[in-house]
Amino acid sequence: MEFELSEEQQQMKMSVREFAQSEIAPHVSEWDETQHFPIELQPKLAELGLLGVLFPEQYGGSGLGYVEYVTVIEELSRVDGSVGISVAAHTSLCSNHIFQFGSESQKQKYLVPLASGNHLGAWGLTEPSAGSDASGTRTTAVKQNGGWLVNGSKNFITHAIHADTCVAFASSDRSKRSKGITGFIFEKGMKGFSPSKKENKLGLRASETASVVFEDCQVPDENRLGDEGMGFVNAMEILDGGRISIAALAVGIAQGAYESALRYSAERQQFGKPIQEFQAIQFKLADMAMQIDAARLLMYRAAAMKDAGRKTTKESSMAKLFASEVSVRVCEEAVQIHGGYGYTKDYPAEKYWRDSKLCTIGEGTSEIQRMIIAREILKHP
Ligand SMILES: Cc1cc2nc3c(=O)[nH]c(=O)nc-3n(C[C@H](O)[C@H](O)[C@H](O)COP(=O)(O)OP(=O)(O)OC[C@H]3O[C@@H](n4cnc5c(N)ncnc54)[C@H](O)[C@@H]3O)c2cc1C
Numbered sequence: 001m002e003f004e005l006s007e008e009q010q011q012m013k014m015s016v017r018e019f020a021q022s023e024i025a026p027h028v029s030e031w032d033e034t035q036h037f038p039i040e041l042q043p044k045l046a047e048l049g050l051l052g053v054l055f056p057e058q059y060g061g062s063g064l065g066y067v068e069y070v071t072v073i074e075e076l077s078r079v080d081g082s083v084g085i086s087v088a089a090h091t092s093l094c095s096n097h098i099f100q101f102g103s104e105s106q107k108q109k110y111l112v113p114l115a116s117g118n119h120l121g122a123w124g125l126t127e128p129s130a131g132s133d134a135s136g137t138r139t140t141a142v143k144q145n146g147g148w149l150v151n152g153s154k155n156f157i158t159h160a161i162h163a164d165t166c167v168a169f170a171s172s173d174r175s176k177r178s179k180g181i182t183g184f185i186f187e188k189g190m191k192g193f194s195p196s197k198k199e200n201k202l203g204l205r206a207s208e209t210a211s212v213v214f215e216d217c218q219v220p221d222e223n224r225l226g227d228e229g230m231g232f233v234n235a236m237e238i239l240d241g242g243r244i245s246i247a248a249l250a251v252g253i254a255q256g257a258y259e260s261a262l263r264y265s266a267e268r269q270q271f272g273k274p275i276q277e278f279q280a281i282q283f284k285l286a287d288m289a290m291q292i293d294a295a296r297l298l299m300y301r302a303a304a305m306k307d308a309g310r311k312t313t314k315e316s317s318m319a320k321l322f323a324s325e326v327s328v329r330v331c332e333e334a335v336q337i338h339g340g341y342g343y344t345k346d347y348p349a350e351k352y353w354r355d356s357k358l359c360t361i362g363e364g365t366s367e368i369q370r371m372i373i374a375r376e377i378l379k380h381p
Pocket of ligand 1: 089123124125126128130131132133155156157158159201204209358361362363364365366367368
């Protein structure tokens with residue numbers, strides 16, 4: 001059992017950290033305040049290979065695995081969770097769905113530009129009335145003239161406005177519920193496919209979350225992704241990988257919050273000494289450091305299992321659930337350690353706290369993760 005990153009992995013971690021410090025950190029507050037989605041980062045992320053970490057070089061990727069991928073997401077999120085979730089939605093949801101279930105020609109046409117970072121991807125499962133219960137998809141796909149006519153909408157979609165490629169799901173046979181859902185690839189500018197309402201969010205405000213609408217959108221059958229009726233089943237498998245990246249998002253946000261609290265506790269003096277000399281503050285810092293370590297270990301376990309080609313449904317949900325709940329607790333303690341200043345925008349603690357909350361909701365809420373873990377435990381006692 002190995003608990004250390006290799007030298008190359010460690011170097012990669014440090015280079016992503018430097019990139020985040022120099023290219024992202026100076027803009028974090030402004031992007032958050034104005035809800036600016038930093039599309040200008042895309043070529044820089046692409047140049048470093050950070051938009052295709054998981055994919056083989058033959059498809060424009062960096063040819064690495066989940067251990068490297070979650071390391072990247074953690075380091076980006078340590079500085080700005082908005083960039084972390086953006087890279088995660090692009091990579092382990094949209095691009096990975098095409099990589100796992102697309103035909104060779106779909107990979108050449110869509111995955112290559114996505115993995116090389118020339119195109120940005122989105123993945124639309126959630127609908128206004130089908131969130132946790134995604135099998136209740138109301139968007140319909142009706143066979144017509146050898147292709148499909150898609151009508152409906154998706155909401156809360158990361159990159160709904162800027163994405164060049166969007167993988168989305170529609171019911172091709174309502175009577176079959178989850179077994180009647182099919183995946184499709186949509187392209188920006190397709191007739192009848194358009195972005196809609198952008199959300200004004202509590203946190204991760206520099207990530208773009210908006211709706212997409214399908215109005216008599218004609219999709220050729222060559223854009224059907226995977227077998228007919230297998231869209232939901234395939235989407236659940238994609239979420240097994242995606243949830244490890246939400247664990248990484250959560251760990252990164254928690255790490256950033258912890259470091260800012262540690263720094264502040266050394267600087268801030270009360271009763272004639274730095275507040276980190278008070279045992280009450282030391283115990284908070286100790287709990288924060290321990291919880292982040294435990295979350296990171298669960299994250300790496302799931303990532304290593306994924307790289308070994310093993311099924312990770314339970315381990316991904318455990319990592320996602322634990323890390324996200326740790327993140328919210330750690331960020332709240334970071335605000336507390338900052339006292340009144342933690343409640344202001346002069347310090348980063350309040351933003352980390354706001355950002356952390358999404359981790360308990362996106363890619364399946366904490367309640368849904370507990371249901372998945374329980375189901376897996378009962379299935380394989
Ligand atoms: C910033 C952001 C980005 C997102 N990005 C994407 C994206 O790129 N693509 C995408 O497809 N989706 C995305 N989502 C959607 C996200 O995955 C959903 O919000 C999430 O799955 C929950 O669905 P819901 O919001 O409809 O909540 P609901 O399903 O309505 O849940 C409401 C509450 O009920 C609870 N609940 C529901 N069912 C049960 C049950 N059976 N037992 C116990 N409790 C239950 C939930 O846990 C929750 O507490 C994003 C969301 C946000 C906020």
